[in-house]
Amino acid sequence: MITNASLADRARRVMPGGVSHELRYRTPHPSYIARALGAEKWDVEGKRYIDFKLGAASQLLGNSCPQVIEAVAGQLTRTPYTGDCHALEIEWAEWIHRLMPSADLVRFTGSGTESTMLALRLGRAYSGRDKVLRIDGHFHGWHDMLLKGAKPGFEGAPSLGVPQAIADLTVIAPSSLNAVADLLADDQIGTIFVEASGANYGSVPLPDGFLQGIRDLATQTDKVLIFDEVITGFRWSPGGRQARDGVLPDLTTLAKIVTGGLPGGAICGKAEIMELLDPGKPRGGFAPPVSHKGTFNAAPLVAAGAIAAMELLSTGEVQAQADAMAARLRDGINRCFESRQISALAYGDSSTCHLYFGGRSIDGLSAAEIRTVPAPLVNGLRNGLLERGVDFMSFTSCVTSSAHTPELVDEAIEIFDETLADLVM
Ligand code: PLP
Secondary structure (H helix, E strand, O other): OOOHHHHHHHHHHHOHHHOOOHHHOOOOOOOOEEEEEEOEEEEOOOOEEEEOOHHHHOOOOOEOOHHHHHHHHHHHHHOOOOOOOOHHHHHHHHHHHHHOOOOOEEEEEOOHHHHHHHHHHHHHHHHOOOEEEEEOOOOOOOOHHHHOOOOOOOOOOOOOOOOHHHHOOEEEEOOOHHHHHHHOOOOOEEEEEEEOOOHHHHOEOOOOOHHHHHHHHHHHHOOEEEEEOOOOEOOOEOOHHHHHHOOOOOEEEEEOOOOOOOOOEEEEEOHHHHHHHOOOOOEOOEOOOOOOOOOOOOOHHHHHHHHHHHHHHOOOHHHHHHHHHHHHHHHHHHHHHHHOOOOOEEEOOOOEEEEEOOOOOOOOOOHHHHHOOOHHHHHHHHHHHHHOOEEOOOOOEEEOOOOOOHHHHHHHHHHHHHHHHHHHO
């Protein structure tokens, strides 16, 4: 019989740690998911989970969205991929252009990490300066250039294998406009990166007015401002955080939802910067001025699913449902904390829910303070929830989808309460 444990044994023999992503590693072993639908999923042993991980926040429409699957299946019968231009990529780019206020032009990529790599290359090329300012704790993928600073409060080497010379080009700022303004005095900084939600999809929210403030600073100091909307794009509103707040970056990085939850990504932004990717407009001896390739960029299979998703995401109803379910979850969890007299907080913007175990407020706390959580409690909570059939994504953060119902959310809250009861006994 296939069990999670037997699969883990096999996996460890052929994959480092048995996993394809370091955050999927669990002891004694992960659960191997066989099937997912809406806000639920089932592992190979038939165990069911209420899902708040949702494809690492990519499945805003719920798991296995029928319209996306139908579009992908239809395209599969025509061709999954040939490496040529095709009409679907145009329709997909037109959707992004319509929905994202700053999207004059769009270029598709292979993932969120590739999107931030490309956006940074464009920022450097356009500004002519190599240093990048990024905000403490914000995550922009796993590549060398933006890994330093992803761990809040930590300025050291982010990983073995990242050259010091590359890390030295990254300047880390706290999410304070005064601090950013001081650091931007460095002339060698040409590009600014901000996760539009604040760090870790909003577990460390941006101070009020931060996006407008950093927009103004970028304009005054002549830097390329990049919003990383890999999480917030199409989630915070059909046009992402930039549409909701009315603050426009120069470039935007997208992935996860922009692809309808399929592999891939995109960047979009101001024509005069994006045109550096145009092979028909050579500059400085380079054609195109900024090089970008990628075998599977805008693969037709993904484009078909993405277009189906864009249609569903364009009205705002999906976001309203997901937001309402997250608010219900946060309220329910806060009631559990109160009734059990635990000094903790569930909070979050849009369709997210984050937990803080250091008190009933996160006001004025730094990224490092918010994210420093008592390990025994959160480990116990995560494992207890998983054992009882709730996947809360990470130890302290999760998302909802439009497929969540009040009944499923209430069931999850009940399980949360039972798990807490065990932990505080
Ligand atoms: N940017 C943000 C804000 C993310 O949350 C992520 C992934 O979680 C990325 C970039 C990287 O995307 P990917 O995992 O597709 O490479």
